Each structure stands twice: as structure tokens, then as C-alpha cells.
Amino acid sequence: MEQQPIISIRDVSMRFNLAKEKHESLKEYFIALTHGGVRFDEFFALKNVTLDIMPGDFYGLIGLNGSGKSTLLKIISGVYKPSAGQVTVRGTIAPLIELGAGFDMDLTARENIYLNGTVLGYTPKYIDSKFDEIVEFSELREFLDVPLKNYSSGMVARLAFAVATITKPDILIADEILSVGDFLFQQKCEKRMAELMSGGTTVILVSHSIEQIERMCNKVAWLDHGRLRRNGEAAPITAEYRRFQKEEPPQDAPQA
Numbered sequence: 475m476e477q478q479p480i481i482s483i484r485d486v487s488m489r490f491n492l493a494k495e496k497h498e499s500l501k502e503y504f505i506a507l508t509h510g511g512v513r514f515d516e517f518f519a520l521k522n523v524t525l526d527i528m529p530g531d532f533y534g535l536i537g538l539n540g541s542g543k544s545t546l547l548k549i550i551s552g553v554y555k556p557s558a559g560q561v562t563v564r565g566t567i568a569p570l571i572e573l574g575a576g577f578d579m580d581l582t583a584r585e586n587i588y589l590n591g592t593v594l595g596y597t598p599k600y601i602d603s604k605f606d607e608i609v610e611f612s613e614l615r616e617f618l619d620v621p622l623k624n625y626s627s628g629m630v631a632r633l634a635f636a637v638a639t640i641t642k643p644d645i646l647i648a649d650e651i652l653s654v655g656d657f658l659f660q661q662k663c664e665k666r667m668a669e670l671m672s673g674g675t676t677v678i679l680v681s682h683s684i685e686q687i688e689r690m691c692n693k694v695a696w697l698d699h700g701r702l703r704r705n706g707e708a709a710p711i712t713a714e715y716r717r718f719q720k721e722e723p724p725q726d727a728p729q730a
């Protein structure tokens with residue numbers, strides 16, 4: 475029997491409306507609206523993206539700032555509904571998309587482990603049984619009763635990664651949040667991701683470190699202005715991306 479994709483993205487577009495003019499008040503805005511005077515710039519963060527991700531793939535998602543990577547991850551994890559197209563996901567997702575999403579910054583790490591665990595669908599009893607493992611992995615035992623607002627971004631990332639990977643999700647999505655961790659923690663995360671993958675978890679990783687993508691991923695999708703520019707085996711695509719990075723002139727270079 476042919477294997478089914480665990481994530482199937484079919485002709486997905488995502489349109490954001492950017493209001494063109496500033497209206498002084500809500501009243502003015504509605505007057506303009508009834509007179510057809512509000513103009514929106516239609517902006518496509520994603521345009522006709524089609525991509526199949528197979529079970530056990532370790533996918534790297536690359537592209538310049540603003541190319542649509544985070545938008546695509548948010549659509550896959552159900553945060554956004556695409557403006558057009560379909561996404562089918564066959565499995566549980568542990569999304570690590572925005573730093574601190576699923577956390578309450580006023581609560582302590584201890585409280586947040588329970589809060590975030592519940593958001594990810596774990597029972598309190600299950601979290602009890604995994605609590606020490608989470609704390610050990612995040613190396614934050616001394617800071618357990620400190621509110622998260624007093625944590626550094628790397629510490630928040632440690633906690634988020636430890637909670638999200640304590641069970642084996644079918645799909646792990648990590649959007650750059652690992653990049654705020656120090657190199658020791660990054661090594662630890664890479665090791666945990668490799669373990670999850672050998673246990674069958676599908677991973678999608680966004681990273682601006684092409685070395686990390688080459689080290690970890692077997693497949694790569696390259697987004698360019700919201701369109702899928704390349705998709706497939708990692709090595710040839712990362713090689714092409716490296717050449718592209720060399721050719722791309724610095725954005726503030728004086729025009730010839």
C-alpha cells in the first residue's frame with residue numbers, strides 16, 4: 475500500500491489585508507467604508523503552495539525574512555485558516571512556533587509546566603509523572619518558582635522545548651525558537667529531535683542556520699516571496715541556497 479503523507483498542503487494561499495490609509499477614528503473609518511473609500515492592499519504571504527510531508531521526514535523550511543515560513547507553520551498547526559487551498563494533517567502536533575505561546579508570563583515555571591502541558595493535551599497526572607524529567611532537561615530547577623517574565627528568552631525556549639517533547643508527538647514543529655538557546659542547549663535539542671525522529675516523529679524545522687539544516691534534515695522546502703521555490707532532497711537545495719545567499723546583494727548596498 476502506498477504511504478499517505480502525514481501533512482498534505484494543497485494549493486494553499488494566505489492573503490493578508492493591509493489597510494492603506496490611516497483613519498483618525500472608527501467613525502471616519504466606517505464613513506469611508508460605506509463610501510467604498512477604504513482601500514486595502516492585498517498581500518499574499520503564501521501563494522499556491524503545494525507540499526507533501528511524509529511520515530518520518532525531517533523537513534527543513536528555509537527562505538529569507540518575510541518569505542512565509544512562520545505563516546505556513548501557523549496554517550499547518552491550525553492557528554491560521556488559509557485564504558485558499560487545503561491542509562490535511564494526520565497526527566498530533568507539538569508546535570513550538572512563537573516563544574512563550576502557551577505560557578503565562580506572570581506564572582512561575584512550575585505553574586507553566588502544568589498550564590502548557592494541559593494546552594498540549596496532557597493530563598495533570600501525566601505531567602506529575604514527567605515533571606522531574608522536564609525540569610532536568612530544561613536545567614531550570616533553581617528557577618522553578620520564578621515567574622516567567624523574569625526568564626531570559628533562552629530559558630523560556632528551554633522550558634517550551636522540554637514540555638513539548640516529553641511525549642512523542644507525531645509531528646514536531648520548531649520555528650527558530652531553538653536559535654535563542656546557547657550551543658549546549660541546541661546540541662541537546664538536536665539530540666532529542668533525532669531521537670524523536672528515529673521513533674517515527676516527523677519534524678519540521680525553520681532555521682536561518684543552513685549548517686543546522688544540512689546536519690539535521692533529509693528534505694528541504696525553500697520559500698521565496700510566499701512561493702515554493704524548491705522542494706525535495708536536502709543537499710542539492712541547500713547547496714543552491716548557499717549560492718543564492720552569496721549572490722544576493724546586501725539590502726542597503728548603494729545602487730550602481
Ligand SMILES: Nc1ncnc2c1ncn2[C@@H]1O[C@H](COP(=O)(O)OP(=O)(O)OP(=O)(O)O)[C@@H](O)[C@H]1O
Pocket residue numbers: 490491518519537538539540541542543544545546
Ligand atoms: N497577521 C499578519 N497580518 C499581516 N501580515 C502578516 C501577518 N503575519 C505575517 N504577515 C506578513 O506575511 C509575510 C510572511 O511573514 P512570515 O512571518 O511568515 O515570514 P517568515 O518567513 O517566517 O520570516 P522570518 O524569517 O523573518 O521569521 C511578511 O511580509 C509578514 O509581514
Ligand SMILES: [Mg+2]
Pocket residue numbers: 543544545649
Ligand atoms: Mg518566521
